[in-house]
Amino acid sequence: MKRAVFLLVGLIALFPTLTSSQFHYFGRNKVQYTDFDWHVLKTEHFDIYYYPEMKELAERGAYFAEESYANLQEKFNHNVQHRIPLIFYSTHLHFQQTNTTPGFIPEGVGGFFEFLKGRVVIPSNGSLHDFQHVIQHELVHVFMHSKIGRVLIDHREDQSRFPPLWFTEGLAEYWSTKWDSQAEMILRDAVLNDHLVPLSEMDYIFGTYLMYKEGQNILQYIAAHYGEEKILLLMENFWKASSFKKVMKITVGKNYKEFDEEWIYALKKQYYPLLADNDSPSKVSTSLVTDGFNSKPVYYQHANERTVFFIGNHTGYTSVFRKSIDSPEEKPEAIIPGEKTDEFEAFHLFQSRMDVSKDGILAFVTKSGENDVFHLYDIEKKRVTETLRFRDLVALGSVSWAPDGKRLVFTSIDKSGNNDLYIYDLEKKVLQRLTNDYFDDRDPAWSPRGRKIAFSSDRTPFGQHGKYNLFLYDLHTGDIEYLTYGDQNDLSPAWSRDGRKLAFTSDRGGGQNIWTMDFSSTGLRVALAETASWGEGPSLATQELARLPTVLHRVTNLTTAAFDPAWTNGDELIFTAFENFSFQIRMISGIQSLIDSSMTKEQVVLLEKENPWAPNSVAGSSEVQTLRYAGKYSLDIAQSQISTDPVFGTSGGALVALSDVLGNDQYYFLLYNSAQSQAEFLESWNIAITRVSLFQRTNYAYGIFHFSGRRYDLRDPDLFFFERVFGGYFALSYPLSKFKRIEVSTSLANSDKEVIEGVKERKALLLSNSLTFVHDNSLWGPSGPLDGNRFKLTLAYTSDILFSNVNYYTVILDYRHYFRLSRRSAYATRFWIFWNEGKESRRFFMGGSWDLRGWPRWSLRGRKLWLISNEIRFPFIDQFGIRFPFGGVAFGAFRGALFFDAGSAWDFKYRQTYGSVGGGVRLNLAGVLVLRYDIGKRIENDFVRLQEGVFHQFFFGWDF
């Protein structure tokens, strides 16, 4: 949304007669669904921005931040001398609305540090431990940025350098968290499956999670083998060499290749012995789905047809898939295609477990509008029968059906940031909250008998270190009973159909495996010493002696990890397995015999009750001050520039951009002078002042401008002229959803035009109004869209309300559709109709690599224009490199295209139809620029003759 408005404003500022412009844009919208009432909490080192609903979370976050600051200033031997702005959101969905960054924030981003204003932006995911981890992770970036900058300033070195990403992210992880089972899973898989990327080749996995974890492991290794202080010295020695490889050599005594030899050898030595006792998932389980990323499987059987439903991403869009278990050759079918429509805007791939009721109703979560919603999908009828929205619940987690199929238990994060258990009765339409505290409750599973709900939570004392245990919620008494108790992560409980067994995953002993507990052989559990109260929720049943399972059995012993176990109707478990850096859906059979033969059993030990852990907070501290946020502006851009053009002469000027700390309010000031002689100086000022407001769902921008100078304008009927134009404008953009928006704009401008000095002049007071509808759900590949569609319709009217010199209407219709042919190939089509009709109406133009290929760039001009483009996009060369004796050059993937274009442009009388046919290659450079080369034949002579010879066109730009 922000981008859309920004572009709109830029467009208006430069071209007041917007309606005639063909530089129209698509793009999705970052919708400001929620009205945040921002407040500021001031601590010793931080300005913490929060909204009142999450005040307690903000005060806890403030404590974590100050604690991290004290910790990091010792580690860095450095402090940060400015106040650090920390912007908190209570959920990831709120975080995705932030205007502190113009881009969209993907599901997996847990927070970020923004260099320009030094802002740290962090959401909660319901876990206070994760919140603390992310705060410290981002503060490591803040400290490193400050430290490296200081080292370079002290040595009077250029400050534009920064350490490589593997180091910055690796250190942020290393100094903010412990090496956990997830990190272990990634490294084990990389080493055992031979896709560990050496430090010397880290650029190949730039920005990936594997790079984060390898970076963390490398720094952990350096600290263990060369001393913790080497990490600090890597930063303090940063001035000594222009390449970090040399800094490493100076500090550790080894260059990347030398380091790789010993590091990789040490990893092999550590992980290869695992193969003696552990197995790869593919060796001990049946493969159901291996392509793409898959998670959260759930089993359903109708008659003899056994089916698994899961959330997967196979094509770039995350969707719900269905797969027959007994037909291995059958491909998974996307039954709910996600991320294209308003109802299924986004899935939480690794977060929200689905469930199927006894009646065949699949319950699953998507983001839809402001919050998450539940959809109930009738498997037999193959349609969504109901969508459940809860006004006060922002993010929804895993869901489980009651045995009667009339109620759902689920977890949800409200605006406070707490993740709690809820029950929703579908018949009575009543929502009941089961827990209400700061503990993170996850993955509820309703027992088949209906009285108890198993769930995972960090409510044991180990929870403050990020560990989760299993609990039972008794619906009759409201009591919570311990099922497990210890310093491990016990997650994703799943009842067997008969309710006798509970499968779950646990990282006891290192890797995350599937374990079971058997309720048919319960024992007398150790009673806890005292009753404890869990916040405002139900009390813990600690006085009574409970008959619960006392022995746990491990049923898998994988080299990597298992997630989300789900029982079939028989003696099998379906689960997500991690292998070869992919998440696969797999099935393991003979569970009872695995339990019986399990070599690893564990006694459940409930220790004497410790008091429930309570997070620290800055609440009540005299050093803390709370204020209402009132806007704090600082510079984004301050740039001066002088340019010289052989036709338009020399012009010089400046651009200044200001915005507030939340990025909601932006001001742009443009000033330059285009005088070519001293006499023209005063009348040649070009000024534009713009304000953009992104604070609310309806974004708006307004401004004033004065432009004066010679212009060469392809869209103007007079082409080359002098114009002095001044006026103001207002633009408004309302996002209907992430994919659709309506734009309205109006501008009033006084335009004095001289086409031939003193001979042909035109005065006008131009009023221009436009209304636009935009739709965009396209999915992009390396050179352009591969899936989805884009649509734009603009209706506009421009008139001279003073002299009637100008009077025309505009229709712009642009439709593009992308048909997916395979994962990396697509057929793309585009249709344009641009229509300007009336007095002094402006022209459109085309020709060249961006539209009508083969014809000279922008050579076809007219008040009316149509175009049809057809293109097949496909991978051409996946890797291309040249190795010289002294080094090598590697290029990214080349993509290919076959195209056919047809179109025409005319003023009053249709002249002829133009066309072209050919092929081309595209090369994406670093994700920011696509180089394109086309070769083909023009279709000439009113579309009846092919060009003699061929044309070649080399240009840049994304595919349409």
Added chain:
Amino acid sequence: MTIFRLHRSFVVACIGTVLIGCASLHTERVIRVRDTDWTTYGGSTERSNRSRTTLTPPLTLRWKYDAAAGFGSGSPVAADSLVFVGTLQGELHAVHIKTGERVGYKSFESAIVGAPVIDGNTLIVTSALDKPTLIAYNVHLASVTWSRDLGPIETSPLLVGNRLIVTTLAGSVVCVDKSNGEELWNFEAEEQIHSSPASDGTLVVFGCDDGSVYALSISDGSILWRMRTQGSVFAPPTIRGTTVFIGSTDNTFSAISLMDGTLKWKREIGSRIYGGAACSDDLVYIGAANGTLYALDVSDGTTRWSFKTKSVINSAPLVAGEIVYVGSLDTFLYAIDAHTGQSLWEYRTKGRIKTSLALWGDYLIVASEDKFLYAFQPAPAPGRLER
């Protein structure tokens, strides 16, 4: 055209000024060194960071000198009314201590991290990169007397009699003849050395990144003892009588017998120690990364008092009679009662203080991260006219 001529004249003048300034560092007169001068880091070979002169706060800022680059961990040094300071840009500046005016400056190869040593007219300077890295520069003759390439050095040299000892990032301890730079002996440690050496006249003591504290014979460089800690030792040792005081990044501060390297006592500080200590008769003062200055009993290490600053202390405190001065990354210079730990005075510079302090006469010299050298003197007593 007129404008062009003016510009050209201005540019020529600027270039001329710069060239005059950077041509050399040359003192008009011979430097006469007295016992009370601060000629080396810590004020003495024992690195005691102590002066008998009581510098009673409040202090008054006498002058500020712009060195145009950051400073290393080693302190400025001063003798005969001249203060010398090296910068991380590799320049050695000489400033008149009473006026703050520049006497001159000399560019060396790379960053000067350690404090120089004043030996009459000769200044011994170390360099953190490039070649050479140990230079004897005669400031009166404005010429390099000799130089050696010993690999990168980020510590302060130690001058004991004719012997000049340096510790290097290559892990070497090298003793050279101060008159010609010829090597007398060499000792190889197992890791890089970021700790400046100290000596009682017979032993050379230093810490090493390998976590050990070493003692070598000053006569032949043979190892006499080695005491291990659990973290790299970046801090320079301080010798008082028969005891070596030294902090480690393993969060401890130790008192070690100078004679045999046995541990006399060890204090768990709970925070890394990067900087050196200062000693009075009965107390040893040490700053830690948690921002606290500790006054410990020299006999058993018990804490007599502690003083909390707002950020990391990574430079050595300085004892001036009854007052302890210490700088912190919180940008403040603090004056604290040496006996009670009571804060007496503080001054905020415009940058972090991460360079050890120096004292000459009643001038306290402070190098701040804002690239300025600050000179303080006691404020005149009430009723007395300040000159």
